[in-house]
Amino acid sequence: MSEQVLVIGGGIAGLTAAAHMAARGVPVTLLDSDALWTGGRLAGGAPDTLRHNGQTWHFRSEHGVHAVWGGYRNFRATLARFTPTRLIPSYGEEWINRWGREVRRLEAGNAVRARFVPAPFHYLNLLLHPRIWSAISPWDFLSLPALLVSISLTVGVDPLKEGKAWDGLGMEEFFRGWTPNLKATFKGLGVNLLAAPPEAINLASFVAVLRFYTMLRRDAWDMAYFPEDGETSVIAPLVRAITAHGGHVWRGMTATRLARTADGWRVSAEDGAQGITRSLAAEQVVLAVQPPAAKQLLLASPDTAAWAQTLRFPRALNTTTVRLWFAAAPQDGTQGGMLTGDFVPNNFFWLHRLYSDFRAWHEATGGSALELHFYPPAATVHLPDSYFLVQATSEAVRAFPELKHSFLHGVVRRNSQTQTAFRVPTSDSLHVRTPLEGLWACGDWVGYDTPSFWLERAATTAIAAANGVLAARGLAPYDVLQPRAPELPARALAALIGVGRRIFSRFVAR
Ligand SMILES: Cc1cc2nc3c(=O)[nH]c(=O)nc-3n(C[C@H](O)[C@H](O)[C@H](O)COP(=O)(O)OP(=O)(O)OC[C@H]3O[C@@H](n4cnc5c(N)ncnc54)[C@H](O)[C@@H]3O)c2cc1C
Incomplete structure (x- = not known):
């Protein structure tokens, strides 16, 4: 019999659950479908490169997750337990x-x-x-x-x-x-x-x-910000914490089927690097994937399909972020904010006020870097990158006229359908505790007694799922904190x- 716990999904929820279990000595293996970048919506990516005045600059890239709010108690506790990361307060x-x-x-x-x-x-x-x-x-x-x-x-x-x-x-x-x-x-x-x-x-x-x-x-x-991009501030330290406690993070592994066994579960997973399907045994499984992936996996598995057909899964949405580099920079202002009314993008972040690689470029050249987020309606969501780039540059200049005629470079990042269209979990939603023994769930859309959202909901449900596994093994649980x-x-x-x-x-x- 295998005593291991398999965590399926390497976003913040899966990593948080794995870190908490590994730290209590539970043998944990985390499977994530991404072959290169763990972290789901917090994952990094290949760096963006800019050639300017004969010099080449490299900037770490990501989906665009930067902020943590006052009520993020479990997420902050996770950072404090497993990472050296100290958040930077927003000054407005x-x-x-x-x-x-x-x-x-x-x-x-x-x-x-x-x-x-x-x-x-x-x-x-x-x-x-x-x-x-x-x-x-x-x-x-x-x-x-x-x-x-x-x-x-x-x-x-x-x-x-x-x-x-x-x-x-x-x-x-x-x-x-x-x-x-x-x-x-x-x-x-x-x-x-x-x-x-x-x-x-x-x-x-x-x-x-x-x-x-x-x-x-x-x-x-x-509000507070990560001191560096999500990969540097959160994902890499969490992966280190898991492996330091004997856990294993296995990239490029996509779970395709769950089957019940006499003493636990058997997970079939496609190993992208080897091009083979592997079969892994586990005493418990923690499902930590986004809603469409959970629906697909549970419906494709004969032992969970009948139950999954009774569940309601929220939709997932596409989002787009655009990063713009300018030869000029605004004199003062905050690290970020919200764009409303007729603006097409919905919010902005000054990356040279947030992260060291962008700050170095600003200090050396006097330039600036702006990230704009689009949460686009159905009518524009599938328009080409050029649409978002043009909108971003023209709207940036409307919001910050001092940037006029200083545009240097732009990069569009499409976040494929992974962002939860949040629906309040009801009795027919997936909750942390599932009716199937040894199967737990977590993520920013999963039901649990918490008022929280996004990174905090992912962390809260993850600690609760980890506690379920720990309790079954007679190990001490972690506190699950509620907002004040x-x-x-x-x-x-x-x-x-x-x-x-x-x-x-x-x-x-x-
Ligand atoms: C542009 C953008 C900006 C955001 N900004 C903020 C912010 O500032 N603050 C905040 O609190 N939240 C923010 N969010 C939301 C936040 O990113 C999410 O709430 C959080 O990252 C969700 O984590 P998760 O682990 O639940 O899901 P995900 O990050 O989606 O992780 C799911 C993981 O499951 C893996 N997976 C899927 N299917 C399988 C399978 N079959 N087998 C194995 N692995 C699988 C995926 O590869 C992925 O790694 C933002 C989101 C977006 C898109």
Whole structure:
């Protein structure tokens, strides 16, 4: 009998689960289909090269994952346990809005989180910011009653805890009664937080993401950045931690079938390097792949197919990032921010303010490097790279006019259908604990008692899955941390709405 645990998938979820189990002495082998770069959406890639003024520069590349927020407690704990990585605090986040040719900018991050008005009313802090008065009109105050209803919905209903996905209700419902100006701005927040175009965002996911990132506590928005690209800061140190504890990370291995055995599981996997199918035995399996891959694997396996047919799997989306190099650099500003209104890209990061290879280029040449993210709608998602490159360069100059006539080079990175279109997990979703003995699941779309999203959800479900394996072996579990409690006014409002909902549901039940 094999005592090993097989982890299928080498994104942050799989690596986190493997690191936690390996550190408790569990024999772990992690299979990842990528032959070269472990890390899934956090993986690195071949470096980008730029020839400028007779010199050749190399820059590490990646999908574009940079940020960690205040509520990322399990992800931060994972970094602290297994890596030397120290996050760099964000010194502010710009919110740049464009209506036609009119561009307005505001440093919104500090303005919202660090002022006097507590959550959930802290967005009123923006009214203390002189620049907001050029971005809103008196008409926007007509939104106030609807805005209060939307805030109350966000504070009073917890779709993740209640397992309510509200399929069929889009983000648009949230903005009933809002003026177009405020609506467009907050829609941009939803697009950014869920990394999806507006039409792919469902109301329950929007409410849940607002609760986690901003509505219940001011410090939930506290942002920090990786000190270097994702491969250097997170993936390579996690792989080192796994192997240092005797675990094995096997690249280029795609799991194709799971079969139950008398004492565990047998996993068939295609070994890309050898061109053969291998059969591996395991006492337990942790599934840590993106939704389409999980669906394909579970449906293709006779022992899991009947159960998989009863499950709902979220969709996955394409995203695109464009990196631009300029001969000039803006004088000052934040490390990154959000683009809303008529802007085609959705957010931006100044790479020379984040990572050492870009900083070295900036210091030597006075140039800059900007990364723009696109979460494109269905109408543009399959347009060629040239479309994204042209949009990125023209929009960059609209947002930062000082870059005019200084464009040097651009690189487009298409992230194939791997980004989760987040759907609140319901009873018919895949959860960390599956009904099949010895099979656990984790990832940023997997169900568990956590309000978290993205890297934090991946890490939280991974630690929970690792704990399931550890418990079965009589080993000590790790703490699974919950975000800090909402601020007092948010708690009071939630309690009040809770009472109202109970009275209303009794009344309706009669
Ligand atoms: C452009 C972009 C920017 C983002 N920015 C942020 C950010 O700033 N902060 C944040 O918190 N989140 C961010 N995210 C989201 C974040 O990247 C994800 O939530 C997180 O990386 C998900 O990790 P995961 O392990 O669940 O899935 P993945 O990273 O998708 O990993 C799945 C892994 O499974 C492997 N796999 C699939 N099928 C098989 C198979 N059959 N056999 C073996 N292996 C298989 C894949 O190769 C992959 O390595 C961003 C996402 C994108 C696309």
